[in-house]
Amino acid sequence: MKKQSVLLLILAVLFSVCLQGKSLPVPAGQARIQLAILLDTSGSMDGLIDQAKSRLWKIVNELATARKNGQAPRLQVALYEYGQDGIPAASAYMRRIVPLSDDLDRISEELFKLKTNGGQEYCGQVIQSAVRGLEWSGNSGDLKMIVIAGNEPFSQGGIDYRDSCREAIAGGIIVNTIFCGNYQEGLRTDWKAGADLADGQYLAIDADQTPPPIAAPQDGEIARLSGEMNRTYIAYGRDGAGGKARQEEQDLNAAGVSGEVMAQRAAAKAAPQYSNSAWDLVDAKKTGAIKLEELAEAELPEEMKNMSAAERNGYVAAMQKKREALQSTIARLHKERERFVKDKLKNQAAASTLDEAIIKALRGQAAGKKFSFDS
DSSP states (O other), X not given: OOHHHHHHHHHHHHHHHHHHXXXXXXXXXXXXXXXXXXXXXXXXXXXXXXXXXXXXXXXXXXXXXXXXXXXXXXXXXXXXXXXXXXXXXXXXXXXEEEEEESOHHHHHHHHHHOOOOOOOOOHHHHHHHHHHHSOOOOOTTSEEEEEEEESSOTTOSSSOHHXXXXXXXXXXXXXXXXXXXXXXXXXXXXXXXHHHHTTOOEEEEOTTOOOOOOOOTTHHHHHHHHHHHHTTOOBOTTTHHHHHHHHHHHHXXXXXXXXXXXXXXXXXXXXXXXXXXXXBHHHHHHHTSOXXXXXXXXXSOGGGXXXXXXXXXXXXXXXXXXXHHHHHHHHHHHHHHHHHHHHHTTTSOOOOOHHHHHHHHHHHHHHTTTOEEOO
């Protein structure tokens, strides 16, 4: 093979990897929380998918209060679907949608694309795929967890779930299982047995009973500030236009579900876990992913192309300052909103939903890794 052909092949592979989700180096001393979400997308799971779409940002907001050694951890999320007839049998009706990534807008985008369609739900196989196919941290102090949700027997398929779960925990990866149905039926069909083998929690939820959204007085202002914050993002490079468009699209998706989900998303955008270094100059400069003076003019947005190095740094610094002020205001309004909602729900039983199940497992397991939470 000619050298030119080899070079083109390497570039094509690298481009494909970039499209799958960018992961930047983790700063020294920063802990990681790695979460792989494995969702059953067979025909009966519309309610589960709807909960995943609407509750992602609430989970992120919970993680935003986490600290280890006084520092906010880096959050990486992966997404798989299984039990989907639209995926070939040769792939065991499952696929990895997004690898472990800190691009939360990408996760949201893919959740909104999910469709249900009958199938065989092979829990053991999708767990094994996640254990072997993701770039898990080698640091024993990081929290590594799989959350698998579905409603068919855990033992289906040619890969024994017991082997997969043992392999997971041998690598320090906790497996939490969420059965969408009656608690006792989940016990009978081995969902708890799988969690027990990998130091995880077994929980049962009613995937078809999502609580109605709660409107709060802060929602309108939070949404307005979120839109204003979008204007502080400076798209650069090959991924810039796509990243900015994805951000705006996920705002629309959230708002289309409810004002509550939009408010949760806005609060998540104000949290340290929401970072877009791959396409936004403010985050890229803040994390050290780029040096403004080293960027080629072609990688810059139009308004920055004729700027000197000093002007570039001043422009980005001004946008960062404006964003941080908006984030601070959104965070304050979000806390007010949370108090309002808590008061509204004080006489109601806690909802049995996907996000509550994940948060319950996450808090306990994070504590075991010396993470703390503000509330």
